[in-house]
Amino acid sequence: MRMKRVAAVAMMASLALSAAACGKEGNPTPSGGGNASGGAQGDSCSTSGVTFTPKTDANVAGSQAFQKIKSAGKVVVGVKFDQPNLGYKDAQGKRCGFDIEIAQYVASTLGVDPAKIEYKEIQSANRETAIKGGEIDYYVGTYSITDKRKNDVSFAGPYFVAGQDLLVRKDDSSITGKDTLKGKKVCSATGSTPIQKVRDEGMTEPENIVEFKTYSECVSQLLDKKVDAVTTDDAILKGYAAQNPDELKVVGQPFSTEKYGIGLPKDDKAMRDYVNDQIEAAFTDGTWKKIYDGTLGKSGSPATPPQLERY
């Protein structure tokens, strides 16, 4: 009896581990193979190759946040770590993705060497708290600009515009957009804007709404056929689809507009204006496009820089 139990524990542990690893598995595609659909590099991070040289004469007059960064000689940046090609940390601890490189670019314009960035992994629910509490200097991680959030933090950008979309199993042709979700199990991150939208607009029945802490867990459930669709911003979904191109696909009918901004401390207009200027410079001098093409662009879908919203 005892041996059986021991065997059960071993099985439980190995299964739990294999389930946890699911979101990170991937088929490494040869880089530079010219394959438009294969973008994800699985567990090994690859950057766009853009180098960010720190500005030596950086100065933001009248910004408290800048003074803090300058005297510390480093920046603390809040990021995500589990979104392939966006904000990702591989098994070797290397970080890569579109958001990460935007964060590095911003650091360089503030006169900080990207190597001196201290990354903090902040979950979506804790972003405002982390910025308000001064735990991080700024946040770059699929942070949608909303009026409500502007009460707590301020935003530079948008530096990217995404839209809510659906990730489904490749052989599933029954889901073609948001109006075909009735009776289907839809998964997203607990309490996230996309799942609140699904709930509020009644896209599927309340009992079919599934919520996990991370998108990786949702993708695991999708592959196990426990849910039928994963919904969030298309940028995030494409990263997963590229990791599992044989089993997953993105529907490609976005039904919202999410403007990604850089989260900054509230009431530091000087800093916000400065970061906006720098983003604009990256739009016009081609840096933005290089970063995009080397990260998210590997999914095969092109993008153009969005319109800044200064305030």
Added chain:
Amino acid sequence: MGEFLRVLTDNASLFRDGFINTVKLFLIAGVGSLVLGTLLGAMRVSPIPALRAFGATYVNLIRNTPLTLVFAFLVFAVPKLDVNIDYFPSACIALTVYTSAFICEVVRSGVNTVATGQAEAARALGMTFAQVLTLIVLPQALRAMVPPLMSVLIAMLKNTTIAAGFSVLEAGAIPAYMAERGEPQFAVLTWIVIGFLILILPLVVLQRFLERKWAVAR
């Protein structure tokens, strides 16, 4: 203060749905683990060695497993075996399986407070093990079991919040929703604390009542 109240009134349906699910989880898992825990406790004091061994193994295995792992096993590992359990039942099973181990030990320690002479006398009268347990030992043991039993149940009520990480919209999921809606976390978390206090209060009152009802002079 107005802002503090507004957080609750603006999101009343979320708080209501969340706490209703918390109560549902608590009631289902509470009844389930009381039944399973008592059965396991009976096994641990039974005269059959195989049952005793099973009870002991169960308790030692489950009590030493983090509850989150029990949840993860049911939600992420079991589907790999092509067994599909929905999320709410999964949460009930996880909580029941976990809490039973603790209730089993409460029952066993309660049984140990009853003088062995009681059981021996009952056996001498020709009672079976089941009769000895249900008619003689357990009724006397209940008295000693009430305080630790309530502690286990209160801990279980708070443990229900782990289900939020496994797709059950209960009180533990409220902070994530509220953060996304941009509500002040201080007010949100304070309301959740108040909610749990309200839920725990009846348990404390019940404990007092039972203790008084079954009190004896020793």
